[in-house]
Amino acid sequence: MRSGSQNRSRRPVSDKAVLEAARECLLTVGMRRTTMADIARRAGTSRQTIYRRWPDVQTLVAEVMTGQWLAVVDAVLDGGDRPGARAEIVDVLVAVAAGLRSDPLLRRIVEVDPELLVPYLFDRRGVSQDVMLDRIESMLAEGRRGGTVRGLPSGVMARTVLLTAQSFVLSAATMADGVTVAELDDQLHDLLDRYLAPGGREGESR
Structure with missing residues (x-):
């Protein structure tokens, strides 16, 4: 038997x-x-x-996290046209940041296993970060072609946007004393919109 x-x-x-x-x-x-x-x-x-x-468990968990984060991105974009204008791009970026911050798995990791996130903040990028960079860069390149996004190289802008959004995802709760997270998201929206708008110091486009 x-x-x-x-x-x-x-x-x-x-x-x-x-x-x-x-x-x-x-x-x-x-x-x-x-x-x-x-x-x-x-x-x-x-x-x-x-x-x-x-x-090992670590490799399996890393795949779980990648799938979870990208599912949040896909949920924001599901059923919608690919954003091309700056206003649409900024709306998507802020919605993804809010979705990640409220995701149950990420909240649980931040609460009990924050060390899981440390390598991806200080040592190396994860798969989900690489995928997000590619998607952000693609959106910004489309915005540049349409004239609603400034002429800086898309790769530079994508990294700047991701670094900014990450701080609002992981650290917003530590700053929400006397203000709400929704108010901080409004500021993230304004910050990204102003940063991406044409007319700033563009530097040399590549």
Whole structure:
């Protein structure tokens, strides 16, 4: 008679189910208390099955975070035309920042496992940051072609925008004493709109 563990190891399970199980573990107990055994149990499979796809919990969690952050971006853009004018671009950027800041997984990580975010702030960019940079740069290039975004190189502007938005995502709560986060988002909107508007010191366009 096969054991339950052996039966689970033979049971097919999708990557999506494993990622969702890992996400549930993060929301429930946090990264430090999450193990491959916990994830396997929630996904209805074995640790060996998961280890064949992900070498460790950290790699699996990184994929969960990437998928979660990009899902927020996709939710903002879902069903809408690709923003081309500055006003539309700024609306999207502020909506994405607000969506990320209120995302349950990011809030849980900030509360109990903030060290997970440290490498992506001080050491290297993550996959989601690279994807966001590409999307922001593409939007800004379109705005430049339409004449509503200033003539600075799109790569420079995209990095400046992402750095600014990140601070409003991760640190807005620490500044919301006597003001609301919504008021800060209004200022982010004004800040980005003024920064991207033509007529500033453009420098040499490339």
